[in-house]
Amino acid sequence: MKKTSLSDIARQLGVSKTLVSLVLNGKAKEHRISDEMSNKVKKLAKELNYKPNQIAKGLRTGRTNTIGLIIADIANPFFGKLGREIEKEAAAHGYRIVFCSSDENPDNSQKQIEMLQQGQVDGFIIAPPAGSENQILSLKRNKIPFVLIDRNFPDIDTNYIVVDNIQAAFEATDHLVKQGYSKIACVTLNVHLNNMNQRVLGYKQALIENNIPVDEELIKMMPFTHEKDDIAEAVKQLEPGNKSKVEAIFFATSKLGIMGLETLHSLGLHIPGDIAVVSFDDPDAYKISQPPVSAIAQPLQEIGRESVKVLLDMIHDRNAETKKIVLKAKFIPRKSSGF
Amino acid sequence: MKKTSLSDIARQLGVSKTLVSLVLNGKAKEHRISDEMSNKVKKLAKELNYKPNQIAKGLRTGRTNTIGLIIADIANPFFGKLGREIEKEAAAHGYRIVFCSSDENPDNSQKQIEMLQQGQVDGFIIAPPAGSENQILSLKRNKIPFVLIDRNFPDIDTNYIVVDNIQAAFEATDHLVKQGYSKIACVTLNVHLNNMNQRVLGYKQALIENNIPVDEELIKMMPFTHEKDDIAEAVKQLEPGNKSKVEAIFFATSKLGIMGLETLHSLGLHIPGDIAVVSFDDPDAYKISQPPVSAIAQPLQEIGRESVKVLLDMIHDRNAETKKIVLKAKFIPRKSSGF
DNA sequence: GCAATTTGCTAAAACGGTAAATCCAAAAAT
DNA sequence: ATTTTTGGATTTACCGTTTTAGCAAATTGC
Structure with a gap:
């Protein structure tokens, strides 16, 4: 049972896949597709349990709806809880999280960032290890959206969410x-x-x-x-x-x-x-x-929320000005x- | 500064992108590409800092080198530590982890599995919440590679790694x-x-x-x-x-x-x-x-390792027989x- | 010296979508 | 009667790979 694709629907309905794509992306009105056709498409899509292939979509649009999370160690409850908050906020915006534990080692984070940068994530949330300044600078230079958490580099102008x-x-x-x-x-x-x-x-x-x-x-x-x-x-x-x-x-x-x-x-x-x-x-x-x-x-929840929000802002506008957020911790x- | 693609290298060298692809995938010998040409390609690829676009690769090959990890809650130290072990073993095999916390809610895990199933992961490692039997059956029916951890459904023949x-x-x-x-x-x-x-x-x-x-x-x-x-x-x-x-x-x-x-x-x-x-x-x-x-x-390390190994086996051979592993916990x- | 093989490489299709441009009636406006 | 608009859809191109099929030149076999 192969997965149904746009073309399958298009073929069965005798229309172009563009039409199907437009309808299923809610651009029917905008492109003056008739309601009748719209409904036929939607109905068949549901029947065939059509689910768009995110990889194909990603290739064309350059967006993956995925955030790369680079932290020291997901097994550390601090990062675990923070990760959870980030996951929650990301999910609320339709984003997924792929995480990497760097063990505070810049060589690791370097490899991890490189790996995820091959078109697999739309941006990064990073707790940068000591000695990773050049990696951060490189991201900045390449206009890759990212936000630092937990720590930041005072000499580098970046987004960050930290506590006082x-x-x-x-x-x-x-x-x-x-x-x-x-x-x-x-x-x-x-x-x-x-x-x-x-x-x-x-x-x-x-x-x-x-x-x-x-x-x-x-x-x-x-x-x-x-x-x-x-x-x-x-x-x-x-x-x-x-x-x-x-x-x-x-x-x-x-x-x-x-x-x-x-x-x-x-x-x-x-x-x-x-x-x-x-x-x-x-x-x-x-x-x-x-x-x-x-x-x-x-304030883990706030850090998580803000980091995702700031990152998404950056993703939507790569030239947005950097946001530096300092939150209060509670004794x-x-x-x-x-x- | 746009990222370099296969075509960029091909164009600069005046060869086909097929050749470049073959060389960079180590299939030069097999396809009788001359050593001279091979070296030229490799050299330029390094110079241009070529990194293959994993999305494009994924679209073509149907493989993403990504594992979907569905657990109850990454903030729970048990799952955090387990996640870390899974991450480690996965990384050793060139795989990444995208995680989702289900909160033991089958509706959540259902949505999460569906989301990741749109071509984004090669397989799943799942701690299935109560009431998610149908989801597991559905994965099985569609021959999606997966392995259960922490708990299993005795009535369903699946891979699993649990403790006694x-x-x-x-x-x-x-x-x-x-x-x-x-x-x-x-x-x-x-x-x-x-x-x-x-x-x-x-x-x-x-x-x-x-x-x-x-x-x-x-x-x-x-x-x-x-x-x-x-x-x-x-x-x-x-x-x-x-x-x-x-x-x-x-x-x-x-x-x-x-x-x-x-x-x-x-x-x-x-x-x-x-x-x-x-x-x-x-x-x-x-x-x-x-x-x-x-x-x-x-034995978190063993659970992590085995789950990844069993999953990879399944990914490489979807008809591999199911593995049921019961480990000893230590009091x-x-x-x-x-x- | 001619067919058969080997060597070295390439063109084109495919993966499954999205975006831009275009097309063609019929209806409306001039 | 001609032009313009509108509605409804299509065609084409493209994203960056991998794969399939194949082709010309060089080499080998006899």
């Missing part, structure tokens, strides 16, 4: 201070991404504003290929028993936070009694953790910071 | 018994999916084998649209203080488990002192939970069950 990382990190750290902690450590990624830099910046600003000296010893930069052992090592150095007398830790990502908590627990430390914890991002894990973890929740104090 | 749910649930429940609990409740989904049925079956079998009567009152079936409140309600009914004197709960999914734990914590219950917990699936949350949660970890005892 400085303010969010500030708020979380400030909260720790207000809760009475002053020896506050920061565990972050040793990676040149502006969102990460800004999180550390917000952390520092909060300390400074509260007249607490910034101790670089207390800022642990993890290699971005971080494994559990790395975090364990870093966290152990921050153990309150040590000379540094750390009282609280600010984790700059949920992956760091989750691994860090595992270590803290395995050390038998009581949270927040022995050490308090706050973290960027708000995975389910933090809600059921005992105690629940104070977290910075990003949720929980028991892990003595709240 | 009965055995896994049995093991987890049996573990609870061995730990000394006998009043064991089960929180599951009120949905006609064989994996869910089997989990309850395994739970019951373990009780029976240990001479513990099955108390239907202790089996809570949640509507599959479950929200936190539903779970909270159910869990409250199971509170050990009640007449039922429940000592342990087996959660049939991690989503149920996570919501359930939130409620147990909010009730101020101590785990496992007041009530023990085991759960199907093993999200990060369970590892950092205090205490860590005893869990049934599915990981942790402190939540007094381990």
Whole structure:
């Protein structure tokens, strides 16, 4: 049972496939096709269960109704949830999502973008890994529609949707201070991404504003290929028993936070009694953790929606001016910071 | 700067595009194209940064090198991790993934399958929602390659990759018994999916084998649209203080488990002192939970790999016989069950 | 030295649509 | 009576590949 094509319908009705195409694309009126013929076509199309071949359509029109989503890792709940929101908004506009996980590796994202660029997607939503500036520039140069999410490159004029990382990190750290902690450590990624830099910046600003000296010893930069052992090592150095007398830790990502908590627990430390914890991002894990973890929740739905909208704007008008959207993240104090 | 096409190369070299196509597809030898010409073509193709238009290729060959992945929800870490494994294996074979979240709703999956079926994917990997039997049958009838994951329809002869749910649930429940609990409740989904049925079956079998009567009152079936409140309600009914004197709960999914734990914590219950917990699936949350949660970890990597392999087999030979693969899940005892 | 084969390459069709241009009556306007 | 408009449809071209069929020149066989 072969799929029915435009020509099949046209042949059976003894008309041209152009006519059939026009009718089924709702351009009948515009092209003065008689209602009688219109109805005949529609009826037969339904009978034969005609479904247009999107590939053929794509070849002719140059549009695929598909968005390429390049993120670090779909298995990471942050990106998973974000992906879901993007999928939802895209579907609402008749778009599909093909996703690629880059593992924060620019070589991967490079290959993935190249692969999808061969006429398969109308545009990209990208969380660009560090070192992928040239890829982004190349997209821009070729006028490929795209929008960055989660992080952006300040030196490149592009669309982007991010959160105010400085303010969010500030708020979380400030909260720790207000809760009475002053020896506050920061565990972050040793990676040149502006969102990460800004999180550390917000952390520092909060300390400074509260007249607490910034101790670089207390800022642990993890290699971005971080494994559990790395975090364990870093966290152990921050153990309150040590000379540094750390009282609280600010984790700059949920992956760091989750691994860090595992270590803290395995050390038998009581949270927040022995050490308090706050973290960027708000995975389910933090809600059921005992105690629940104070977290910075990003507005995933809004990020998802806006990124799709901005991208579609760009697709429809490649010369549209770039949109730079900075959203507010929400700090949720929980028991892990003595709240 | 328009993209270069086969014709561009052909024109510049004064040869036919057939020749260029043959060379670039490695069919030069086979078609007796001279090495000299071959090299000229390859060189120019590289110079012009030629990338074949996959859409055009797809139209001609009927193959898109794209797999449609239909799951319940990419934001659910179980499916996120599984998706990642599938993506990896697919990429290794030159395939891309377009995903759709069905929310366990057959109407959604129906639309999604239809949409992707318009020539856009070479095959499907599907976690079919309850009530989607007809869709699966229809795929089968039309000889569309597909493989089911996570659950299958016993009455339909299809490819599938699942875990032995009965055995896994049995093991987890049996573990609870061995730990000394006998009043064991089960929180599951009120949905006609064989994996869910089997989990309850395994739970019951373990009780029976240990001479513990099955108390239907202790089996809570949640509507599959479950929200936190539903779970909270159910869990409250199971509170050990009640007449039922429940000592342990087996959660049939991690989503149920996570919501359930939130409620147990909010009730101020101590785990496992007041009530023990085991759960199907093993999200990060369970590892950092205090205490860590005893869990049934599915072999996600193997499921991902096998599903892609089986699908590709089917794509390459639509009449290949169906493969039914049942993998073992691994029970990981942790402190939540007094381990 | 002539037929048969091999070598090296090409033209054209096809895939299934969409877009632009065109055509031809009949009706309306001049 | 001639021109213009309108309604209703068609023809042609094209998107960028792959595939089928084939052709001329060079080589081989005898």
